[in-house]
Amino acid sequence: MSAGSLLFFVCAVVCIVGALSTVAARNPIRGAVGLLATIIGIAGLFLALEAQFLAAIQLIVYAGAVVVLFVFVIMLLGPDAGAGSSPAAEGEPASRIARVFSAIVVIGMLITAVSLLADPEAKTRFSAVTADHGSVEAVGGLLFTKGLVPFELATILLIVAVVGAIAIARSRPPKKRSERVESPTRRMFHGPLLARDAGRPLPKGQTLGQEGAE
Amino acid sequence: MSFGSVLEHYTLLSAVIFAIGVAGFLVRRNVLVQLMSIELMLNSVNLALVAYNRLHAGNMNGQMFAFFIIAVAAAEVAVGLAIVLQFYRLRKTINSDEADTLKH
Numbered sequence: 001m002s003a004g005s006l007l008f009f010v011c012a013v014v015c016i017v018g019a020l021s022t023v024a025a026r027n028p029i030r031g032a033v034g035l036l037a038t039i040i041g042i043a044g045l046f047l048a049l050e051a052q053f054l055a056a057i058q059l060i061v062y063a064g065a066v067v068v069l070f071v072f073v074i075m076l077l078g079p080d081a082g083a084g085s086s087p088a089a090e091g092e093p094a095s096r097i098a099r100v101f102s103a104i105v106v107i108g109m110l111i112t113a114v115s116l117l118a119d120p121e122a123k124t125r126f127s128a129v130t131a132d133h134g135s136v137e138a139v140g141g142l143l144f145t146k147g148l149v150p151f152e153l154a155t156i157l158l159i160v161a162v163v164g165a166i167a168i169a170r171s172r173p174p175k176k177r178s179e180r181v182e183s184p185t186r187r188m189f190h191g192p193l194l195a196r197d198a199g200r201p202l203p204k205g206q207t208l209g210q211e212g213a214e
Numbered sequence: 215m216s217f218g219s220v221l222e223h224y225t226l227l228s229a230v231i232f233a234i235g236v237a238g239f240l241v242r243r244n245v246l247v248q249l250m251s252i253e254l255m256l257n258s259v260n261l262a263l264v265a266y267n268r269l270h271a272g273n274m275n276g277q278m279f280a281f282f283i284i285a286v287a288a289a290e291v292a293v294g295l296a297i298v299l300q301f302y303r304l305r306k307t308i309n310s311d312e313a314d315t316l317k318h
Contacts, residue, residue: 008218023238102237161289
């Protein structure tokens with residue numbers, strides 16, 4: 001077995017095992033690690049396909065940014081991150097049928113793929129390529145000539161996505177008027193916000209320790 | 215038999231990963247896992263694009279497409295995770311069955 005075959009084989013196995021563990025993991029952290037394995041396997045396959053630039057981008061963007069973002073969110077949600085499936089929904093017949101059906105489809109595809117691997121009909125062989133195929137210079141040159149307009153559009157998309165993500169993540173659902181409490185700290189430091197509130201007691205359930213000092 | 219120098223092997227692998235991603239998206243109810251399944255599908259498409267591009271020596275349009283897909287996927291995951299956080303603040307769960315506010 002040549003080095004190229006070995007690289008493909010190892011990367012393919014890592015990809016499939018990672019993808020299966022992503023989908024099957026109860027704990028989302030394991031899912032994120034499975035996704036990381038798939039991404040690294042695909043980066044290796046990009047190397048085998050003479051796409052060095054994309055392999056680097058794949059590792060930087062996916063392994064470096066996307067998976068880390070997933071892990072951050074899982075950590076932020078804490079134990080609730082794994083509570084995706086309620087036991088009631090698990091027992092539903094529709095859910096069970098869907099799980100069994102998709103498992104059959106995936107296993108069938110895996111068996112078909114493995115049996116086709118040794119197919120002698122599969123002979124669309126790759127020809128030799130020039131040395132700069134997939135290099136940073138070649139792909140970068142293409143990006144800034146032929147793909148200039150989509151490239152600039154992608155920058156706009158990324159800016160809009162970053163601003164939108166911050167705006168969505170920062171905004172909180174508005175509290176109802178009745179739930180809004182006047183904070184004792186605020187009154188302690190700023191006094192009554194309006195002059196007519198000076199003699200009014202704080203809302204129910206809060207102490208009036210600092211009122212005398214004002 | 216040499217693996218890795220034949221187009222069909224890459225297409226088969228890409229199809230398998232895509233099918234796993236579809237199954238995960240349809241079966242799982244955890245929004246985070248569903249987002250990860252979407253990432254799996256996007257990755258498998260990238261693999262197919264780069265593999266087909268390998269047939270054409272000196273032409274790198276397929277790699278350019280894959281580059282843009284990676285950029286779009288990064289934007290998608292940032293916005294998607296922000297929405298997941300906001301959904302969690304609203305409903306205190308990340309079960310996608312609970313995202314039914316529009317229904318009522």
